[in-house]
Amino acid sequence: MKFIGAGARPGQAQIHHDRIFTVPNILTVVRFLGVPLFIWLVLGVQEYGYAALVLAVMGSTDWVDGYVARRYNQMSNLGRIMDPIADRLSLIAVAVTLVIAGVLEWWYLAALLIPDAILLALSLYYFHGHPDLPVSRIGKIRTALLLLGTPLLVLSKLPVPGTEVYFVAAWICLGLGLVGHWIAGYNYFWAIIRKGRSVKSSGSDADGGTR
Secondary structure, three states: OOOOOOOOOOOOOOOOEOOOOOHHHHHHHHHHHHHHHHHHHHHHOOOHHHHHHHHHHHHHHHHHHHHHHHHOOOOEHHHHHHHHHHHHHHHHHHHHHHHHOOOOOHHHHHHHHHHHHHHHHHHHHHHOOOOOOOOOHHHHHHHHHHHHHHHHHHHOOOOOOOHHHHHHHHHHHHHHHHHHHHHHHHHHHHHHHHHHHHHHHHHHHHHHHOO
16 A cells, blocks of 8 residues: 555546645644644653654544545645645754754754744745645655654653664654755755746736736
């Protein structure tokens, strides 16, 4: 069974509808709601086992909502924008929480934030908002690796024998995820510039034609 693009039906066009209340969008909201719960579990009560479980549920919703959307024709324009935003905000909020808790170092957070900050600045410059670009395959793999590595790292903080295995596995996933993050960021960087220049050029041509 394939994991990327799972649920897509061969020969069926993937159409984004103007729907709001869909199962995938509800699952995305659940992913948003998992963030404050995770923060409380780590910083409030130091329950790393439950925190890892929350992360696992959040990561699974990222896959399930995409599967349901493609399988049952519930892809929406709102979900197309909200889903990647939920991924980014979740990963950043979780990273900030783990840095504060001493589980992660500041450089990991910086490695996450720098590409996103550059892409955000470009998006605001060219589009004054979301660039509405399709999620790349490397972007999906990057997100999956980071979503897998983070709960493994949290599990490595449990006071039980054998957590070294979780620690090693976590940093393999996180390291590969960070590499993919920068590669995806580089590709999105040029995709935003190409689309932005095209939009600005079209706007200039339209203005010139009306004078």
